[in-house]
Amino acid sequence: MPTFPSTASSGAARPSLSLSALRFAWPDGSRVFTDLSAEFGVGHIGLIGANGAGKSTLLELVAGRRSPDSGSITIRGELGYLRQDLLLDTRLRVDEILGIAALRAALHRVESGEGSDADLAQLAGNWDVEERAIALLHRLGLDRIVGDAADLDRRVGTLSGGEATLLGLVAELLRGPDVLLLDEPTNSLDRGARARLSDELARFPGTVVTVSHDRSLLERVDTIAELRDGELRLFGGPLSHYEEVIAAEQHAARSAVRDAESDVRKQARELAETQTKLARRRRYGDKMSANKREPKIVMGMRKRQAEVSAGKLRGTHQDRLADSRDTLARAQDGLREDREIRIDLSETAVHPSQVVVETPGLVVHGPERIALVGPNGGGKTTLLRAVADAPPAVPFALLPQRLDVFDEETSLLDNLRRHAPRSPDQALRGLLARFLFRGNASEAPVSTLSGGERVRAALALALATDPTPKLLMLDEPTNNLDMASARQLGQALRAFRGALIVVSHDVGFLRDAEMGRWLEMDAGAIREIDPL
Template sequence: MPVSISFSRLSWATPDGRFLLRDLTLSIGPERTGLVGRNGIGKTTLLKLIAGELSPHSGSIAVTGSVGILHQTVQADPAETIASLFGVTDALRLLRRAENGQASAEELANANWTLEARMASVLDDAGLEAGPDTPLATLSGGQSTRARLAALVFARPDFLLLDEPTNNLDREGREAVIALLAGWRGGALVVSHDRELLETMDAIVELTSLGATRYGGNWSRYRERKALELAAARHDLADAERRVAEIDRKTQELVERKARKDRAGRRRRAKGDMPRILMGMKKDRSEDTGGDNARLAERRRAQALEAAASARQRIEILQPFSVALAPTHLPAGKLVLAVDGVSAGYEPEQPILRDFSLSIGGPERVAIVGPNGSGKSTLLALVTGELRPWRGSVRVMTRFAFFDQRVSLLDPSLSIRDNFRRLNPGADENACRAALARFMFRADAALQPVASLSGGQLLRAGLACVLGGVALPSLLILDEPTNHLDIDSIEAVEAGLRAYDGALLIVSHDEAFLDAIGISRRVDFGEARP
């Protein structure tokens, strides 16, 4: 029987009763399918429902075949190793005993002699240099993602469920994930905002508040189809709204014409020019005609309003946040950052950066690129003052704002609104609320505690608090800013940063993002640490 995943009128609500998914009906076959939608729409929840980690409130899920899920973030148990992640600890222990001549004949017959070679092959395909005994706690975020993905592939489920598999991965890691999925022969449902990865999909499923819709083809094909659908829906909406306006205009004209005729009739009756019985007949006929016209106009108006509502329903009112930045007036050529001959690290005699120099002048846009562990985050720690250099100097000659992946400039114990007022003491309440609304934190949403926000909401809140203010810093330092944003939000940030007239220092593995914001210079740390 062909493997498949299907939903029938699937609904799920949060504990407070807010429906996140409602009446989803869809089937997914054994292909590579990208699952897209804005932050908070329910993509991760849908994966958990498929995996059986959550139960639907109503409707049903039918899964033909086995599934394996890759979560966004998993805390590693200090005692867990690559072998335990793969579920082969006992099988490897048996092989060790066999190698030492300590296994019984029955155990030797049951030994999996190809196990280590198969593990090594799948780890190599995932681009991870690690052995079975490597503790997971010693792996970086990117390495952990590769290890968990390799373990999934090793288990060979019928369906892979992957939640943001390229988050925290460098260029090599992203290419490894893309290559792995290209060779995968089962089904895969991939939640991602990585446009490069989505270009390799066989189909795209878009999840919105209106439901789930499947589009055949990759990301570019989906965008083309989506643009055509939205254009058609907007045309239908505009046409229906024109008809409503036209009916209202004609109805008003009929009302005014009838009022004029009624006034003329009253004047004639007052003069006594017409027999009383004839006047009564004309009056009754006029009232009947007026009533018929009113009912006809109301029916036509109701039909036009229904058409408008139908067209509007086809257009999800997303209103992605806008990033309209105030000018910094940073002069061209003005030096804003100077890193001179710096050596630094975290362990004595183990420098991560050695004799490194970098300067940024005027509204330059500099991207720091390179593999995980090459020193990119160390450089940002030096620039922001979190880390002191062993040798050399670091000078920042202007105000700056730093967005790390934890958005630590925000106080988690305060609300978004209180963080904004703290970071922008000159802004009054109206300016605060207007700025937060532009970033989709309207009304009570602005009062959410920062500690309760998702990754995407957290970054959006940080951007709102810094970029929504009047006095914008002349230097923005961004560490993987697209990791938790949905694609509409990424494109909104791209549009805002393209218009920003200050200097940018960005660490990112998202080449599409770097190209979109017009990076003027790349500093490639490469495989060797600078």
């Protein structure tokens, strides 16, 4: 029977998270974890792995949002959890999102002389709740939305994606958790906000498990935990130490593969030579028998002995070849092979003299490649929406930050059919394959995709739009992508021949995509800057 997530009283014990023999599979039978076990103590753990490896699923199991098939999850202390797909109800006030609305109401009743004994009991240890909330909001750079206590009554409808993430983190931290789970907390955050979040996590006294692909954040963790093929492997130290270990292992694995391939060739050659020698002996024996130079009984005995000897010799070389092939297969299993995204749509080309976009503050000519950067709340997402509403002078596709472009319950292939009804299935499947959805993967419901897989799927959907887009607008496309996929996406976008506008805080990705024109947007104002 499964043991479901539990929270034990922390007492004097140090915060920790234990996973024991954890098993989990999707309803279709595909296994995610088999006998996964780990122990996380006080400190910051960076949980990494390829898209679809099960990182978010593991956090959901720990947080109790999913139930394991078997095994146990033990949490010592109070648990906090910041989800990857955080969606804030824009009608709510800031204090409601922070979970302190009831405390503030009790505080204000007491301050006005209308408080009750229940209010006093509720406020025990929480008299400074407003001050603590405001101080934490300011430390994380949210003083724009909350300057003082009165701003805690503000509605959150005007928050950017990055500000919403930070507000969600503040809400978790105010609860005073001992074990904190964070799923891609730096998504959509500008560089300053990422640095402030990293500093805040360095102050956290308990256990932090962070799913992230942010190199700067992963360089400040105490332990890297890699989830791969359903198994969890721990590496002491930050991301750079993990990369050094993996690089050394891959160097050894490639050397082992070369040696094993050489041995396979050698054993195959020796087997062929042995078979040639045996064939010659057999022909010689047949010739002697035909000439009847020895008594029949002697020739029969010699033939039987030769056949036994030949069988042993042949079997020895066949066994050696089979062993060599087994060694090669084991060596190849140690290699990590990254599949690559490919974009090769020639029909996306735009003539250099054509005006593609003309809106206040932004004019795009021909196949310009524009990187749109700037602080959270500066208006970048709003600008992309304005461009889409204009509309542009050419067919376009917008990849929104929240990726709310799918019919969640139908398959990825069905979603593409809806956007490109005139395209044959073979062409749609080919497009999906270029984005690493091969075979049955195209038939899976969109709701089962991981965050990184959704990014690839959304880009495939955008490019499948009929007519083919000649302007592609991407809002934080590397959110949730693993590092290899983000690098590959940047390289793949080089092949896009139309106009490109990309909002991103990932400078490495923008460089990989070879963005030619860099614009910075702050408080709605746009200025041209040198490449970062």
